[in-house]
Amino acid sequence: xxxxxxxxxxxxxxxxxxxxxxxxxxxxxxxxxxxxxxxxxxxxxxxxxxxxxxxxxxxxxxxxxxxxxxxxxxxxxxxxxxxxxxxxxxxxxxxxxxxxxxxxxxxxxxxxxxxxxxxxxxxxxxxxxxxxxxxxxxxxxxxxxxxxxxxxxxxxxxxxxxxxxxxxxxxxxxxxxxxxxxxxxxxxxxxxxxxxxxxxxxxxxxxxxxxxxxxxxxxxxxxxxxxxxxxxxxxxxxxxxxxxxxxxxxxxxxxxxxx
Numbered sequence: 001x002x003x004x005x006x007x008x009x010x011x012x013x014x015x016x017x018x019x020x021x022x023x024x025x026x027x028x029x030x031x032x033x034x035x036x037x038x039x040x041x042x043x044x045x046x047x048x049x050x051x052x053x054x055x056x057x058x059x060x061x062x063x064x065x066x067x068x069x070x071x072x073x074x075x076x077x078x079x080x081x082x083x084x085x086x087x088x089x090x091x092x093x094x095x096x097x098x099x100x101x102x103x104x105x106x107x108x109x110x111x112x113x114x115x116x117x118x119x120x121x122x123x124x125x126x127x128x129x130x131x132x133x134x135x136x137x138x139x140x141x142x143x144x145x146x147x148x149x150x151x152x153x154x155x156x157x158x159x160x161x162x163x164x165x166x167x168x169x170x171x172x173x174x175x176x177x178x179x180x181x182x183x184x185x186x187x188x189x190x191x192x193x194x195x196x197x198x199x200x201x202x203x204x205x206x207x208x209x210x211x212x213x214x215x216x217x218x219x220x221x222x223x224x225x226x227x228x229x230x231x232x233x234x235x236x237x238x239x240x241x242x243x244x245x246x247x248x249x250x251x252x253x254x255x256x257x258x259x
Contacts, residue, residue, distance in 0.1 A: 063098040097155030
């Protein structure tokens with residue numbers, strides 16, 4: 001009975017020490033870091049691996065270093081040319097300084113999300129609608145650079161910003177369709193006019209060549225008559241140019257003079 005009463009407090013004390021040690025040991029995974037405070041003051045960042053946190057004296061906060069994928073809610077944006085659109089985006093960021101991410105901002109996730117929304121509206125508001133649609137990569141880079149600069153004080157690294165959808169109103173969709181149709185008509189007219197010009201230029205060049213060659217116009221005239229006679233079965237009255245029969249008349253006149 002004496003030994004039982006004597007050993008019981010020792011066992012209780014030993015069990016308490018074991019439980020205290022077990023609660024003091026923390027496992028920090030490779031993608032985590034522990035921000036440790038001692039009596040309210042920042043001590044150090046620990047991990048990964050097995051660390052010791054003294055109960056009552058120290059407090060620990062786990063910080064996840066993996067990249068966070070955040071969908072920025074759809075934002076109403078008015079472009080520089082006064083077009084109202086709805087834009088949403090995807091944001092990729094991660095913690096690079098656990099101490100700053102825990103101490104410098106109350107909720108780094110909410111703060112980064114709100115900052116992304118305001119930056120998205122501010123940057124897109126400086127661009128025309130055509131620039132939003134055609135220069136999306138450049139706008140993504142601008143937004144990422146601004147966010148990364150502002151979140152650096154929080155220990156956050158913004159790696160990628162991607163604009164996903166630019167939603168237009170129905171009236172604006174119809175207006176863009178009409179504009180595209182007008183542009184297609186303009187291009188078709190320009191191409192047709194250019195073809196007419198090239199054809200006219202070719203005819204002028206051909207006429208110059210025929211005019212420079214003796215008898216060239218007569219030969220072309222006879223070729224045209226031959227083509228008409230082959231393709232048409234009806235009778236065609238075709239005026240005979242004086243230039244075509246003039247050499248024949250000259251031969252006849254010379255023959256009469258000799259007689």
